[in-house]
Amino acid sequence: MSEKVLMKGNEAIGEAAVIAGCRYYFGYPITPQSELIEYMAKRLPQVQGVFLQAESEIAAINMVYGAAGAGARVMTSSSSPGVSLKQEGISYIAAGELPCVIVNIMRGGPGLGGIQPGQGDYFQATKGGGHGDYHCIVVAPNSVQEMAELTVHAFNIADQYRNPVMILGDGALGQMMEPVDFHDLPVIPVEKPWATTGMGEREQPNQIDTLRLNPEKLEEVNNTLQKKYALLQEREVRWEETFTADAELVLVAYGISSRIAYSAMELAREKGYKVGLFRPITLWPFPKAALEKAVDKAAAVLTLELSAGQMVEDVNLAIRCSKPVHFYGRTGGMMMSPQDVFDQIVKIFATKGGK
Template sequence: MAEKVLMKGNEAIAEAAIVAGCRHYFGYPITPQTELTEYMSKRMPQINGVFLQAESEVAAINMVYGAAGAGARVMTSSSSPGISLKMEGISYIAGAELPCVIVNIVRGGPGLGGIQPAQSDYFQATKGGGHGDYRNIVLAPNSVQEMVDMTILAFDLADKYRNPVMLLGDGALGQMMEPVAFNVSEAKPVVKPWAATGLRGRTTPNIINSLHLQPEKLEQHNIHLQNKYAQVSANEVRYEELYTEDAELVLVAYGITSRIARSAMEKARNEGLKVGMLRPITLWPFPAEPFAIAAKKATAFLTLELSAGQMIEDVRLAVNGAKPVYFYGRTGGMIPSPKAVYEQIVNIFTVRRGDKWPKKFFPGLKD
């Protein structure tokens, strides 16, 4: 077991990327992820890596495109508005089937919003966010240690599927400090015969491109991408399941909110309420099957988010109308307490399930 060190979430992601073999980083500072960029500016020169603070987020993502096309393990990071600016480039990268890692330490929105934590970029992350029929693999850690582990996993998945992988955190995870261990050896170089690195003994060069002017060829390329996404969905679903075997109410939460939900769940179970939890770890592909199984036993689901309600749509699709799915969320950087979540749990247990919307589910929301 590797020795543990105390690290801030943003810095832990950066060091994990280096351990994973990342030697190219392009970014632009924005709160609350700026420490990640700052850390890379110090560490990359020490390991003969490339750090470049681009003139904008648009420039940074296109630098990622170039480095990924040359076969490098490359990463960029930003926070909500900055990720929005990268979206055209991310679509190009997905269309060209290039592996890269994109970190979003989410802040409140819309617009410039605020620098406090939020989860209101779920739609943007899981539904593509940019133009065209493409998908990002999306990982949602809930601790600094998981930030380390999932950053390393993100690079492996990106290379395995030649696809962008997004690590979706939030301002709380990015700023908090926890003990972490780096339980892996230095990454070995990955052979990428498709990379645009010159002829290298070939008779024809590799060409990196997402432009297909003939509709027949573009459709063929899209079918190929959809088949790849189907493979990802079949092989890479990750989730955590707690007490769902006897749960009447199943809490659904990811990221920092799942830690709050777990505390509320444990209090409820101590009070004799049969509450369980399903935590999606891959937000895409979404773990739909465990929800369908849980819906056979549970009487209701409660989705908890730092948003006005985005993941709840995927939960409702997964449950497929079998049981009611309730929602409690906070926005603008406000984080609910375990006590507030526990009150929502008690509220559900005290109303007739399925035919009445419980009170106090969202500040200002009426029956």
């Protein structure tokens, strides 16, 4: 496709996955990501791919495990409680060092919650989620265009580092429609000599296993994983910053919240308040050094989330608690407005005696 196409965010992820070479999708429907599974059901047969609606989220993630082990580019998707059910399988996939893409279009929680947008899965996505010392790479788009771009990127780096990648979106981004340009998305093929594709000319078969009863061997595996995670923190950190050079207050937000924050920042600038915006694009690895530098000259930070304040911890860690970190959020599927954020900005400036 060389022209822009008006698509929902969920559909844009699906088309980008096909462009990236994904030919296997296993999932189970749940709002607000059902358009993605519907899109893959229609699209994959057109490219000789395999779509399968599993009997459960648990079954789906284990099918992903099998396809990834065979070297396929494979994806699953769900929303908050469905991703919770996948966590054991995600831990297995990370332990087996298998590449795959997992999409979470977050809804309000906890529990079954509601189908409106939320960002309450930040801890689950960035702090592991399942058992053991492992990490998913986590990317957070803030537009339908970026949902497409980061999907292709997710498949590329999943293969490069042999690691699961999670695309952390939300119900607003999944449902909103925007023009998308699929032209020239960089697809990077990766050789997979480790894949379980039969003996071929090998002397020994490839084997993927996550049960290691010898503690010395298991520690070796963990050490290998930690070295990979350290490399990811050096190489694969992404962020975007706007007007941070002279900002007295830096807003920190990701996903849909960052778009609301941007509008609030523009409003504040019009009123004479020196406000900047820092947007993490990779939530893990978190852009710690970049954020610390971005707030160097600021007096304070305001973190904005559709949660009770989960990213606040990473913000405080990144800036080493050197500045006051304020928080404003909405929960349960409620959305903040630019005016709501602007009102918070005015309150923070008032506490230090004006602009």
